[in-house]
Amino acid sequence: MTRIAIFGVGLIGGSLALCFKGKPGLTVVGYDVRESSAAKYVERGVVDEMAASLRDAAESADVIFLCVPVGVLDQYVREISELRLKSGCIITDVGSTKSSVARTAAALRFSGATFIGGHPMAGSERSGVEAASSHLFENAFYVLTPEPGAPAEAVDRLSNLLKATKAHIVHVNPDEHDEIVGAISHLPHIIAVALVNQIRGYNETNPLYSVLAAGGFRDITRIASSDPIVWRDILISNREILLKLLQGWNKETHKFIRMLEGKDAEGIQEAFKQAGAFRSQLPERRKGMIHSLYECYVDVPDHPGIIGKIATELGNARINLSNLQIIESREDVPGVLRLSFRTQDDLDQAVEKLSQTGHSVHF
């Protein structure tokens, strides 16, 4: 039996637990400092057992997953290094930054255990075990950041275990990870929050701002609803890289200021053209930072009942819809529905079914 201990059974810890639970040869033990989190994961039954203490969970584990906010990660790693761990035990984490925890772990001795940093590159703006899903990591990248001297046997064992997530394992150096993920995930979160707060300010004097906020605003700001504690810790942990990235962002916004001041129509057009060309090259259906679910868009002509009709068609074909959102629903323009599914298979079946029945489906 391989005993897996999950510390911090929230969105990511709970999703990992659901991937492992019920697999032959695996037992999943949960531990959370917060009573409210522990009560929720026990109630949802995402783990086989609940540990009474961090020591109990760690000392009996073959693999330990640290799924706590980045700000307390180093402290957990230090605490665990002082325990009598099983020989061959693997300690890994899921933190969104990797340099700090890698440095902390490299300076510690784990007597017979190995630390291997990790970061599943999938998630959502939701948090807590109630948002956990065994499908969360399917098709996403799962970054591992093993030290050059880490035993290959331990890295292979962890990679094999992670097959249960259906994610693609990639090895990246911790500093390079923080630079890239800073740019593609942390900076966008800052921009989304800053943008929402800018509009929130205008809305205080005129509530029409939020009334009229349409699909584009919602699309670009979804991640502004992310957990404040988790993101406070990520940004502080990656602050040096983010300060450089924000200078780059300032340059980009200044380009627009100059183009608008100079009425540079060609420059504006070119900026949209270049951005569109790069964006259209991004992997379409691979899950990752942008798509947290399997999604497609369906054009809906503006007549009553069409939304119900589409939902019924999918229901009759036993295709499970996980979410449905109207992106645009003004009376004078055709609408767009965003349909979300939990698996690639459901999405593929839905696309086939809706295309057969004459709907225009796109991604």
Ligand SMILES: NC(=O)C1=CN([C@@H]2O[C@H](COP(=O)(O)OP(=O)(O)OC[C@H]3O[C@@H](n4cnc5c(N)ncnc54)[C@H](O)[C@@H]3O)[C@@H](O)[C@H]2O)C=CC1
């Ligand atoms: N949210 C996301 O989409 C992703 C998050 N991550 C990383 O996963 C880790 C966990 O994030 P989530 O699962 O989203 O958060 P969450 O808030 O859903 O879960 C965090 C869990 O850690 C527990 N916890 C333990 N010690 C804590 C302490 N001292 N202070 C606060 N909470 C404590 C909480 O009770 C909670 O159950 C973070 O390090 C984050 O950077 C990685 C990939 C995606």
Ligand SMILES: O=C(O)C(=O)Cc1ccc(O)cc1
């Ligand atoms: O919801 C989204 O698009 C995300 O960006 C999810 C996410 C959040 C944090 C991570 O470290 C990795 C992925």
